[in-house]
Amino acid sequence: xxxILLVAERDQQGxxxxxxxxxxxxASGLSDAQIxxxxxxxxxGSASSLPVEKVVSISEISSGDSGIYEQATAxxxxxxxxxxxDVVLFNKxxxxxxxxxxxxxxxxxxxxxxxxxxxxxxGSVSVTRPVYxxxxxxxxxxxxxxxxxxxxxxxxxxxxxxxxxSVETAAAGxxxxxxxxxxxxxxxxxxxxxxxxxxxxxGGRGLGGPEPFSVLTDLANALGGAVGASRxxxxxxxxxxxxxxxxxxxxxxxxxxxxxxxxxxxxxMAGCSSSRAIVAINKDGDSNIFKEARFGVVGDWEKVLPSFxxxxxxxxx
Amino acid sequence: xxxxxVVLAKQVPDPETPPSQFKxxxxxxxxxxxxxxxxxxNGFDLNAVEAALLLRDGGADVEITVLxxxxxxxxxxxxxxxxxxxxxxxxxxxxxxxxxxSSATVKVLAAAIEKDGPFDLILGxxxxxxxxxxxxxLGLAEVLGLPLVSLVxxxxxxxxxxxxxxxxxxxxxxxxxxVPAVLTITNELGEPRYPNLRGIMQASRKKPEIxxxxxxxxxxxxxxxxxxxxxxYVPESNKQVELIEGEDEADSGKKxxxxxxxEKLI
Numbered sequence: 001x002x003x004i005l006l007v008a009e010r011d012q013q014g015x016x017x018x019x020x021x022x023x024x025x026x027a028s029g030l031s032d033a034q035i036x037x038x039x040x041x042x043x044x045g046s047a048s049s050l051p052v053e054k055v056v057s058i059s060e061i062s063s064g065d066s067g068i069y070e071q072a073t074a075x076x077x078x079x080x081x082x083x084x085x086d087v088v089l090f091n092k093x094x095x096x097x098x099x100x101x102x103x104x105x106x107x108x109x110x111x112x113x114x115x116x117x118x119x120x121x122x123g124s125v126s127v128t129r130p131v132y133x134x135x136x137x138x139x140x141x142x143x144x145x146x147x148x149x150x151x152x153x154x155x156x157x158x159x160x161x162x163x164x165x166s167v168e169t170a171a172a173g174x175x176x177x178x179x180x181x182x183x184x185x186x187x188x189x190x191x192x193x194x195x196x197x198x199x200x201x202x203g204g205r206g207l208g209g210p211e212p213f214s215v216l217t218d219l220a221n222a223l224g225g226a227v228g229a230s231r232x233x234x235x236x237x238x239x240x241x242x243x244x245x246x247x248x249x250x251x252x253x254x255x256x257x258x259x260x261x262x263x264x265x266x267x268x269m270a271g272c273s274s275s276r277a278i279v280a281i282n283k284d285g286d287s288n289i290f291k292e293a294r295f296g297v298v299g300d301w302e303k304v305l306p307s308f309x310x311x312x313x314x315x316x317x
Numbered sequence: 318x319x320x321x322x323v324v325l326a327k328q329v330p331d332p333e334t335p336p337s338q339f340k341x342x343x344x345x346x347x348x349x350x351x352x353x354x355x356x357x358x359n360g361f362d363l364n365a366v367e368a369a370l371l372l373r374d375g376g377a378d379v380e381i382t383v384l385x386x387x388x389x390x391x392x393x394x395x396x397x398x399x400x401x402x403x404x405x406x407x408x409x410x411x412x413x414x415x416x417x418x419s420s421a422t423v424k425v426l427a428a429a430i431e432k433d434g435p436f437d438l439i440l441g442x443x444x445x446x447x448x449x450x451x452x453x454x455l456g457l458a459e460v461l462g463l464p465l466v467s468l469v470x471x472x473x474x475x476x477x478x479x480x481x482x483x484x485x486x487x488x489x490x491x492x493x494x495x496v497p498a499v500l501t502i503t504n505e506l507g508e509p510r511y512p513n514l515r516g517i518m519q520a521s522r523k524k525p526e527i528x529x530x531x532x533x534x535x536x537x538x539x540x541x542x543x544x545x546x547x548x549x550y551v552p553e554s555n556k557q558v559e560l561i562e563g564e565d566e567a568d569s570g571k572k573x574x575x576x577x578x579x580e581k582l583i
Contacts, residue, residue, distance in 0.1 A: 066490070067483050067485065067490050068492070094485075097451060097452070097467075098467055101451075101455035101456055102459050102465070104420075105457075105459035106459045109543070113451065113452055126547065131549070132332075132348065136339070136348070136550060137551075138346075138548070139546075139547045139548040140544040140545060141544070141547050142545075143545065178464040178495050179481075180492065180493060180494075181490045182491045182492065182493055183490070184485070184488065185489050186488040187488040231504075235504070250486070255583075256577060256582045267332065277582050281573075291558070292556060293558045295558065295559050295561060295573065295576060296558045296561065297561050297569045298560060299566035299569055299570075303566035304566050304569055305570060306567070307568070307569075307571045307574075308570035308573055311571045311574035312583065315583070
């Protein structure tokens, strides 16, 4: 038997997030899996019908501890101490990255972050993770228990199964909360959220300056989408960092991802590779983006994009 | 009173290496250093150096120590933080550190910080550009038992506490943490400064302070990996791009839109 403690997260509606449903699918794929899901706050809604053995409710994340996660780390550490799971699974989110790493070092356990595959077919747990910005894949074996793993979003299809788990409330772990959040400042944003958009058009170094982003915005607006950018464009100050797509920016998975003047470095692709179709517009036919794209135009964006936009508007009219 | 800051820095292959030059020796599971690709200080760690320098620019009396763990350091690369304005470079340089995992790295850093400390602030970059692990600094906070705040884009010292801005997807959180604390600094902080000539001259005269594992009371046995690397390989791409070619570039743009419509993608 392989016992798995899966620490789930909620979406903005309070339901179990798509990424956590992907983790449930990953955990269910392990041989002889027995899964317990830990969820912050009350185990109501979709949490109570997950296709797992047990759902355990841990402390709600308080506003002062959000982003620091002292309490969640203490709660999960207490659960790990009392139940000795073989595997502890998180999503590679802000929460999962922080709580997973803290838990691993607090309990002196093995930690594998941002994995795209987990298996135990050979007996011990093995994971695969992209390294060097996605240029290579590394496969690791974890001999010690528990193996603490964070999974990259999009690596598995979310589970569509349901079940009737037993529901319990865990005793809270003892946490020493020292740093605290005093205020949350939302920055004004117009239009659709980049992470939620079905259409994303991103610009890179090849745009040459900040002005061309207005053309990208026109295109995004025409399709009800959002504007992204490469790290190079953000670091150059052409557009705010909140638009950055990639390993150190946002991960997007739209139906169409149009990359304009982006060379397609693996660090950038890590943020958009789960898009349904990547479309490349680039002057340089040899650039890496054409190896990743489904459709491409080799040409000057200044000539390609206006007619693309005009045609889109005609189709939408 | 002088505020002592230690910045964790890692030497990595220049991440701007074109993917076509990226090669792996599958018999040893290691990356073949591409010709002419220099080793550099991990760019995200330079954001942390910049954060410390900004505190000094703001009038704080700070001493900035850069700490790195590894083997075969390239001094031209490792001195860049000194040229930017850091005061000291401390290297744990030992053959036994050639192929350690992140849990061992944390142990060595913790031992070095205990020996060279105490420090008021421990700063790291948000992640390294080689193994893309973002947890060494986080783990260090656990091992040292210090408060941790990740993804900091702005910091301000107020005596025995720090006021921080932590990046979240749609804005930031204002956070107060007691000192000493461990922080990871994100690239939203702003571009690291370029070293000026005077900085480069000063850095060239500074000598790194070097510790061996034995100096820290550690041996190779303390650093056994928790993860065993079985295989390192370049994934095969099976994607085949469909190039849209019109009579001219404007026509290509039009045909692209029609093709996407045909596929019901827009």
